[in-house]
Amino acid sequence: MTGHAAFAIPGDLDTVTGGYLYEKRLLEGLREVGVDTTYVPLGDSFPDPSEEEVDATLAALQELDPSHPLILDGFVFGAMPTAALARLRAPIVGVVHHPLAHEEGLSPERREYLFTTERDNLQLAAAVLVPSPHTARILVAEYGADPASITVARPGTDPARGVSRQSAPPLILSVGIQHPRKGHDLLMRALARITDLDWHAEIVGTPWDQGFSASLPRLRDDLGLAGRVRLAGGIGDDELDGLWAQASVFALATRYEGYGLVFDEALAWGLPIVSCDTGAVPETVPREAGVLVPPGDPAAFAAALRDLLTDHERRERMTRAARAAGAALPSWLDTARVAQRVLEAVTGRSPTPRSAFIDFEVPKPQH
Template sequence: MSSTGLRSVHVVVPADIDDVAVPSGGNAYDRRVCLGLSATGCSVHEVAVAGGWPRPDTAARASLARTLSALPDGAVVLLDGLVACGVPDVVVPQARRLTLVVLVHLPLGDEVGAAPSAAAALAALERETLRAASAVVATSPWAARRLAAEHGLDPDRIHVATPGVDHAPLAPGTDGVSRLLCVGSVTPTKGQDLLVEALAAVADLPWSCDLVGPLRRDPAQVAAVRRTIERHGLGDRVRLTGPRTGTRLATSYAEADLLVLPSRVESYGMVVTEALARGIPVLAAAVGGVPETLGHDPDGAVPGILVPPDDVPALAAALRHWFGGPAPRDRLRRAARARRGTLDGWEVTSRCLAGVLEQLPGTPG
């Protein structure tokens, strides 16, 4: 038996969980909690299901149905919401015999780029799935509030297990000001198009910027960002690097003077804590859970700059402020380094999630 009392859990995740070509915060979270739950002594049975989630084809639906049907009665099943929330016709019937817990990284209807009718349809599917689950786990307090309000869920059924972070050496940066870093899949949700427009507005300043992240999730958006870079003549200053993981990503952080997160929607913002773990200040859109994630140091100082979302002039003004002189930058850097010491590791996330699972009806506690 595990130290938490939870003997066994089946974890259903997307098949691309370890695909280095398309890394994502959701996949990183899933991988780390699988490892963390195993470290508590719980027996973790990981099931990776292929499909175009959350809109799978018939074959993927049938595969997920077979997977769930094969699990023993009463089994505790943790499902990634990307897999579960779009297919209530597959998931809900299994709630009668399985203890289903759905992990929501970002509400399905909040992804930017979908037509309003498609977003509403996904939200309706998600609502049906979440109402049938024994419990729901959100990755931020903001996401928990959003799910309760959007779907009329009892807040007591929604639990929060925020992502952890790996502590890392302090980033030396480049020259303390000019190297900008943006990390995330190039999609409308992540807002790299907004950042390029803001950079064009401050082209007189001596910056360079790496846009690090997968280029396969939304080829049309990648093409649009490339065109914007070319239109403003920024090809030698803005680099679309593609995905980076491991030591290559660590090197990108080590060289960064400022992390920029221009997202239109963000449930938590794992790259914020990844930057803060290295003492790197953050410039971010004040959207979703980002302000809570950025937080403040023990003295109340905020380790970054928050701007309104989807606001190019505000983003440009914040960049100009960053370059305005050493005193503001030094204050932000000191706050980031102090905030670094307050961040929780992934073991805290795993213990929190294990605590949720062991309190479910029918599980040992």
């Protein structure tokens, strides 16, 4: 082992979201590259902890060796009261997937609390890991974070676990938790505009927001899509791999993404992408492999889908571009090595890494 660290993560580490996947693979990757990393499980109430949960979390973190860096999950780092966080002696490495105040559906009071807390907690961090240059820019511009403290540790990607065998009629695949931010409602409104074409759709994602999840089947039925759109919910890896292999287009009508691991997965499977020009999506989806439309615009989204479904030559060009981009994506070990260098810098065992907006250089698809 070349170093030591602790990684505190609330809730179930196997939760199927991009944030949990990122942190689980980062934890595993750090161990694989030689960092003796202690996993510290915390309660599942973050980012809205009770006073009792704050006290229990603080007690657990204070028991850790203060000479080792402490990596804090984004829910904990962004929502832990600043006065409590300031009591920790270990150097703090915060993980910020996207600022918590940027989430959908918050009251003005809640949004202000999260903004103030995360802003102040950023001042306590020895270093900050973010998944995208987009998130780094927000932290600097809106939160006053020191660019020298921020490093982009882009998510890794696994190779496709199968061979593409596109179905007929074409399968439009969407993958994302059932949360308003993911825009499954917008996607279905777009699909309702192209029912004259031959296609079927699968929307895969674990229910996350109870009210939103309950509204999706009703909306699908009201739009007359019951026979063409399956709300698959959370499914196993093997079934999902089968859908990736059958799909012709990946579509996510997201309202905002701090990164969007699922886009990399779509590229790894060689799928053209239709999504929205919001957050980090333009930095994640290569122009040659995707069509991005304004967020919240079902008509524009429908037009992009129609174009890909009817222009077979263009779809084939974008498929080739997606495959090339997917083959060039970094691995999860690459992500872990970036984080390892940050941990070494925090403990003074290596020079401070280049600051701000460090990212993997991903070659553009060649034609």
